[in-house]
Amino acid sequence: MILNQFLLLAAFLFCVxxxxxxxxxxxxxxxxxxxxxxxxxxxNFVAFAFYNDNLAGQVFALFAIAVAAAEVGVGLAIVLxxxxxxxxxxxxxxSEMKG
Amino acid sequence: xxxxxxxxxxxxVTMGVSALRMVTTQNVVxxxxxxVMVLAGVAAQYVLLAAEFVAVVQVLVYIGAIVVLFLxxxxxxxxKLGEDGDLDNDQKWLGALVSTFxxxxxxxxxxxxxxxxSLDLTNSVAVGASGVNxxxxxxxxxxxxxxxxxxxxxxxxxxxxGAVVVARRD
Numbered sequence: 483m484i485l486n487q488f489l490l491l492a493a494f495l496f497c498v499x500x501x502x503x504x505x506x507x508x509x510x511x512x513x514x515x516x517x518x519x520x521x522x523x524x525x526n527f528v529a530f531a532f533y534n535d536n537l538a539g540q541v542f543a544l545f546a547i548a549v550a551a552a553e554v555g556v557g558l559a560i561v562l563x564x565x566x567x568x569x570x571x572x573x574x575x576x577s578e579m580k581g
Numbered sequence: 582x583x584x585x586x587x588x589x590x591x592x593x594v595t596m597g598v599s600a601l602r603m604v605t606t607q608n609v610v611x612x613x614x615x616x617v618m619v620l621a622g623v624a625a626q627y628v629l630l631a632a633e634f635v636a637v638v639q640v641l642v643y644i645g646a647i648v649v650l651f652l653x654x655x656x657x658x659x660x661k662l663g664e665d666g667d668l669d670n671d672q673k674w675l676g677a678l679v680s681t682f683x684x685x686x687x688x689x690x691x692x693x694x695x696x697x698x699s700l701d702l703t704n705s706v707a708v709g710a711s712g713v714n715x716x717x718x719x720x721x722x723x724x725x726x727x728x729x730x731x732x733x734x735x736x737x738x739x740x741x742x743g744a745v746v747v748a749r750r751d
Contacts, residue, residue: 485698486691491593493687495600497680502604504676505669510654514616521623532630537717540632541726547642548733552740554647558654559744565658574670
């Protein structure tokens with residue numbers, strides 16, 4: 483096994499997440515893609531924790547999971563508020579800041 | 582050694598395909614279920630890397646809580662269940678270009694930096710199953726990382742209160 487197997491898999495998942503954030507119009511799907519990116523970063527943390535034989539990476543991954551949970555809670559609340567005000571979660575319609 | 586490689590390959594292919602389907606499927610609920618596949622694959626990779634506690638937390642928090650939150654979000658925003666056909670904007674090619682370029686940069690950098698640095702996974706799963714790492718993580722969270730731990734709990738409380746305030750009806 484080589485370290486790069488895990489790192490390249492994580493890089494691939496991250497790039498797929500970036501694609502989802504750029505392409506998706508539905509706000510819930512964009513949040514899901516962000517979760518994919520956070521997960522790939524966590525995988526890097528754990529891979530390096532194993533590589534360096536140091537548990538700090540695993541602890542950091544746990545904190546990242548906690549922060550991701552908080553992020554999804556607030557993010558979905560914001561999406562629900564947008565839905566209640568506009569009857570749609572289409573990000574292409576949210577263009578008030580366009581001037 | 583060979584067994585770990587086979588497990589890794591199967592997991593990697595499943596995760597890659599599920600991730601790609603997640604960002605291309607035209608069905609919102611299917612996207613959430615593909616996300617479950619990817620998250621479960623990541624948990625299995627954690628087991629392979631002797632991180633059994635992170636793997637269990639991943640299953641509990643991500644698959645158990647966050648995906649359910651996503652399904653609630655899909656339900657409450659009355660997304661069309663079934664094929665929608667209107668989930669992507671017209672930046673598909675730009676998005677594909679950007680993410681392919683990013684993958685190229687990542688791949689090149691990682692390969693230059695680590696090359697074929699080997700990882701000895703011969704008995705990592707056994708180490709994980711013995712629970713040694715869980716004990717060591719518990720020790721370090723409640724000694725070295727006590728203040729970040731308390732900060733994370735305050736953050737979760739703040740996020741909970743914030744979500745209630747934002748989503749309340751009045």
